[in-house]
Amino acid sequence: MLSEKRRSRLLDHVRRKGSVRVEDLAEVLGVSVSTVRRDLDEMDERGLLRRVHGGAVAITDQPVPVETSMAERAVHNLDEKGRIAARAVDLIRPGSTVLLTGGSTTAQMVSHLPSVPDITVVTNSVAIAHAIGTTSATVQVLVLGGLLRNAELSLLGHLTTQALADVHIDLAFFSAYGLDPAYGIMGAHLAEAETDRNMITAAKHLVVLADHTKFSQRSAVRVAPVARIGTLVTDDAAPAEAVAALRAADITVIQA
Amino acid sequence: MLSEKRRSRLLDHVRRKGSVRVEDLAEVLGVSVSTVRRDLDEMDERGLLRRVHGGAVAITDQPVPVETSMAERAVHNLDEKGRIAARAVDLIRPGSTVLLTGGSTTAQMVSHLPSVPDITVVTNSVAIAHAIGTTSATVQVLVLGGLLRNAELSLLGHLTTQALADVHIDLAFFSAYGLDPAYGIMGAHLAEAETDRNMITAAKHLVVLADHTKFSQRSAVRVAPVARIGTLVTDDAAPAEAVAALRAADITVIQA
DNA sequence: CTCGTTTTGCGAGATTTTGATCATGAATGT
DNA sequence: ACATTCATGATCAAAATCTCGCAAAACGAG
Incomplete structure (x- = not known):
C-alpha cells in the first residue's frame, strides 16, 4: 500500500473512533508498530491529531466558521473565500433548487443566500443547515440524511445517496479540496469520495469553488473528471495557464 | 482502553452524576482504584473536578453572565431539564442505537452521551447533530434527512420517514410538548405530528421526557396515545395524581 | 545494474503506566 | 473517648509503551 494512502486511512480511523491504539492500527493497516508510531508522530507535528501514550486521539477543534454580519462584510474587504462565495451566489437563479456540499467555501455562501x-x-452539511436555520427564515432547506463525519460535520453514506434520488437539483456547488486542470477535482478523504461523486452526478450543472491554493493541492482521490465541471469560481491569483486550459475545455471560469 | 479515553469517560461520569465514588469508578472503567485515584488527582490538579474523600464531585463553577429575568428563568428550567436528560441517558445500554427527536430536553442529553x-x-434534529459533531468524536451520529423547520432546527417530511425505514432503533427519546395522562403525548405543530408519529412507531421502546410544566400544556395535536409510552422521565414537581395514573397504566415513571 | 536515498522493521534500553501492598490518616459508630 | 472501618498516599515491581540506533528492503536516478 502507498504510504500516503496508509496515512489517510490511519487518520480516518482516528477521526472515526475518536481514539485508537498503536497496536490496533498496526494490525489493521498491516504494518509494524514502528511505522504507525512514525506516522502518528508526524501527524501530531502537523496538528492533524494528538499523540498520547499508547495511541492517538482526534483533534476536536471548532470547525464552524462564525459568519460575520452582512453589514460588516459590506464595509470591510471581503476575504478570498468570501469573494468567491459571493460570486457563486450570483449564479443562482430565483426559484431554483441548489445543492451545497460540505466545505469551507460553500459555507461562506450562506450569508449571501437570502439575497x-x-x-x-x-x-449534506450539518454546519450549513445549522447556519441557515439560525440566520434566515426565508431560505428553504432540505437536508440529505446520512452518517455524520464528526470532523467535517458532513453527511455520508447510503442514506445520503438514497435521499438524492428523490430531489431535483438545478445547480450544485462543490468545494474542491484540490483542482488539477488535467486530472480533475480532488477530494480530501476516500470516505467522502463516493458520496461526493453521487452528489455531483445528481446535478445538471456543476459549479466548483476553488481558491488559488487549491491548484497546488495534491490528493490521491479524484471525485470527478474535469469534463464534469460546468463553471469554476476562483480568485485572481489562480495560475494563468490552468485557467487557460480550463477555458479551452469549455469551462466557464469566473475570477472574483 | 486508551488512558486518554478512560479519563474522558471518567470526567463524563463525574459530571453526569455530580459526585462519584472511587470504588464505583474503578469497577465501571475496569481498572484498579489506584489508577482511578491517580486520574482523579490529576484532573483535580487541572481544575476539571474537585477531589473529596472517597471520590470526587463535579465543579459547579458558574460564570455569571448578565441575565434578564427571562434568561434567568430559562437557566433554571435548563437545570431541571438537565437532570431529566441525565437520568434519561442512564437508560441507554452500551452498544445500542437510540433515536433522539428534536426538542429542548433531548438536546440536553448530548453532553452526557459520551459516557x-x-x-x-x-x-432528525440539526441542532443535536451539530452539538454532538462539535463536542464528541466517539458518538456515532446518523442524521435522518428532510425539510428543515427553521425555527426548531428539526427535519420533517417524506425523506425523514423513508430514512427511518432503513434504521433499526432500540430506544427512542421524545421531548413532549404536552402530556395528558388520559389523552397521551401532545405535539406543538401539526406539520411535525406525522413525522413524530413515524419516529415513535419505529422504536421498540419509547422514553418520553417531560418536565412538570408539560402536564398543564394543552394542544390539539396528539402524536401518540398513553399506551405507547414505555418510560416517562420527569421531575419531582410532576403532579402526583398524574404520576399515579401513568404508573397504573404500566408505565415506568422516573422522577429526577 | 549500481549508487544513494527513503522507508520500513527489529531490538535494546529507557520511560511511562498500572496494580498490589502497607503504614498512616480520616470518617463513623458505640 | 475509643474502636472499627474505610480511604489515602507512598512505594515497588511488573507490564506496556516509547525512543533510538541500525540494518534490511524498497525505490529512483543515472
Missing part, C-alpha cells in the same frame, strides 16, 4: 428570492438549498 | 460506550445516535 436570492425563493430558493431551496439541498445540503 | 455510554459505543452508541449510535439517530436524530
Whole structure:
C-alpha cells in the first residue's frame, strides 16, 4: 500500500473512533508498530491529531466558521473565500433548487443566500443547515440524511445517496479540496469520495469553488473528471495557464 | 482502553452524576482504584473536578453572565431539564442505537452521551447533530434527512420517514410538548405530528421526557396515545395524581 | 545494474503506566 | 473517648509503551 494512502486511512480511523491504539492500527493497516508510531508522530507535528501514550486521539477543534454580519462584510474587504462565495451566489437563479456540499467555501455562501428570492438549498452539511436555520427564515432547506463525519460535520453514506434520488437539483456547488486542470477535482478523504461523486452526478450543472491554493493541492482521490465541471469560481491569483486550459475545455471560469 | 479515553469517560461520569465514588469508578472503567485515584488527582490538579474523600464531585463553577429575568428563568428550567436528560441517558445500554427527536430536553442529553460506550445516535434534529459533531468524536451520529423547520432546527417530511425505514432503533427519546395522562403525548405543530408519529412507531421502546410544566400544556395535536409510552422521565414537581395514573397504566415513571 | 536515498522493521534500553501492598490518616459508630 | 472501618498516599515491581540506533528492503536516478 502507498504510504500516503496508509496515512489517510490511519487518520480516518482516528477521526472515526475518536481514539485508537498503536497496536490496533498496526494490525489493521498491516504494518509494524514502528511505522504507525512514525506516522502518528508526524501527524501530531502537523496538528492533524494528538499523540498520547499508547495511541492517538482526534483533534476536536471548532470547525464552524462564525459568519460575520452582512453589514460588516459590506464595509470591510471581503476575504478570498468570501469573494468567491459571493460570486457563486450570483449564479443562482430565483426559484431554483441548489445543492451545497460540505466545505469551507460553500459555507461562506450562506450569508449571501437570502439575497436570492425563493430558493431551496439541498445540503449534506450539518454546519450549513445549522447556519441557515439560525440566520434566515426565508431560505428553504432540505437536508440529505446520512452518517455524520464528526470532523467535517458532513453527511455520508447510503442514506445520503438514497435521499438524492428523490430531489431535483438545478445547480450544485462543490468545494474542491484540490483542482488539477488535467486530472480533475480532488477530494480530501476516500470516505467522502463516493458520496461526493453521487452528489455531483445528481446535478445538471456543476459549479466548483476553488481558491488559488487549491491548484497546488495534491490528493490521491479524484471525485470527478474535469469534463464534469460546468463553471469554476476562483480568485485572481489562480495560475494563468490552468485557467487557460480550463477555458479551452469549455469551462466557464469566473475570477472574483 | 486508551488512558486518554478512560479519563474522558471518567470526567463524563463525574459530571453526569455530580459526585462519584472511587470504588464505583474503578469497577465501571475496569481498572484498579489506584489508577482511578491517580486520574482523579490529576484532573483535580487541572481544575476539571474537585477531589473529596472517597471520590470526587463535579465543579459547579458558574460564570455569571448578565441575565434578564427571562434568561434567568430559562437557566433554571435548563437545570431541571438537565437532570431529566441525565437520568434519561442512564437508560441507554452500551452498544445500542437510540433515536433522539428534536426538542429542548433531548438536546440536553448530548453532553452526557459520551459516557455510554459505543452508541449510535439517530436524530432528525440539526441542532443535536451539530452539538454532538462539535463536542464528541466517539458518538456515532446518523442524521435522518428532510425539510428543515427553521425555527426548531428539526427535519420533517417524506425523506425523514423513508430514512427511518432503513434504521433499526432500540430506544427512542421524545421531548413532549404536552402530556395528558388520559389523552397521551401532545405535539406543538401539526406539520411535525406525522413525522413524530413515524419516529415513535419505529422504536421498540419509547422514553418520553417531560418536565412538570408539560402536564398543564394543552394542544390539539396528539402524536401518540398513553399506551405507547414505555418510560416517562420527569421531575419531582410532576403532579402526583398524574404520576399515579401513568404508573397504573404500566408505565415506568422516573422522577429526577 | 549500481549508487544513494527513503522507508520500513527489529531490538535494546529507557520511560511511562498500572496494580498490589502497607503504614498512616480520616470518617463513623458505640 | 475509643474502636472499627474505610480511604489515602507512598512505594515497588511488573507490564506496556516509547525512543533510538541500525540494518534490511524498497525505490529512483543515472
